[in-house]
Amino acid sequence: MSVVVYHRGQMAADTRAYSGNSHPAGNKMKIHRLNDGSLVGIVSNQIGTPEAFVEWLNSGASRDDLMPSDPSFSAIQVKADGSVYxxxxxxxxxxxxxGETFTIGSGRKYALGAIKMGATIIQAVEVAIELDVWCGGPVAALALHEQAVADGDAMDGEHASPAFDPSGFSTSAVMTNEPAPNEPRAPETV
Structure with missing residues (x-):
C-alpha cells in the first residue's frame, strides 16, 4: 500500500492515505525530514504507525520508548551523510x-522498473500510481540536502561556510507532479 523511492539524493512518495487496508481516506505525507537532517519514508497498513515511528526517530530512537510490539511497516531512512538504512x-x-536506488511499498517494483528505464524519481512514483491500485494522490518529493544560499550564490553543504547544518532548514515537503529541479525528464513515448 504505497510507494516510497530514494534515488541519488532525492526521496519521493505517493500520498494516498488508507483506512487500514480498505478504502482511501484522503492524502498524507509518507516522507519526512527529521530533526537531524535525515529523510525517512514509511509505509504501513497500521493507522498511526508511520507518525509514531517518525516521532520515535525524532526523539532519539530509544529502545526504552513504548512502541507497538508487533509493528507492520517498511521504512527507508537516509541519514544526512547519505547512509541508507x-x-x-x-x-x-x-x-x-x-546502492543508488531503494524502493518500498506495494508499488516498489513498478517504481524501480521505471527508474531503471530512465524515469525521474517523480515519474517513477507516477508509474507506480498508474499501475498499483494501492498507490495514489499527488507525488511528494524531498531532496536530501537543500541548497544553502550565501551572498546570492547557491552552495552545497560541502562548500558552505560555516559548515552546512541541515537542521536549520525547512522540514516541509512540497507536493508536485513536476520533476525535481535539475532532474531530466524521461523521453515521452507515444
Missing amino acids: LYDDGYTPAGPLV
Whole structure:
C-alpha cells in the first residue's frame, strides 16, 4: 500500500492515505525530514504507525520508548551523510546499505522498473500510481540536502561556510507532479 523511492539524493512518495487496508481516506505525507537532517519514508497498513515511528526517530530512537510490539511497516531512512538504512516490521534497521536506488511499498517494483528505464524519481512514483491500485494522490518529493544560499550564490553543504547544518532548514515537503529541479525528464513515448 504505497510507494516510497530514494534515488541519488532525492526521496519521493505517493500520498494516498488508507483506512487500514480498505478504502482511501484522503492524502498524507509518507516522507519526512527529521530533526537531524535525515529523510525517512514509511509505509504501513497500521493507522498511526508511520507518525509514531517518525516521532520515535525524532526523539532519539530509544529502545526504552513504548512502541507497538508487533509493528507492520517498511521504512527507508537516509541519514544526512547519505547512509541508507531499511526497516521492515521492526525497530532494528539493516544498513548502512550500498546502492543508488531503494524502493518500498506495494508499488516498489513498478517504481524501480521505471527508474531503471530512465524515469525521474517523480515519474517513477507516477508509474507506480498508474499501475498499483494501492498507490495514489499527488507525488511528494524531498531532496536530501537543500541548497544553502550565501551572498546570492547557491552552495552545497560541502562548500558552505560555516559548515552546512541541515537542521536549520525547512522540514516541509512540497507536493508536485513536476520533476525535481535539475532532474531530466524521461523521453515521452507515444
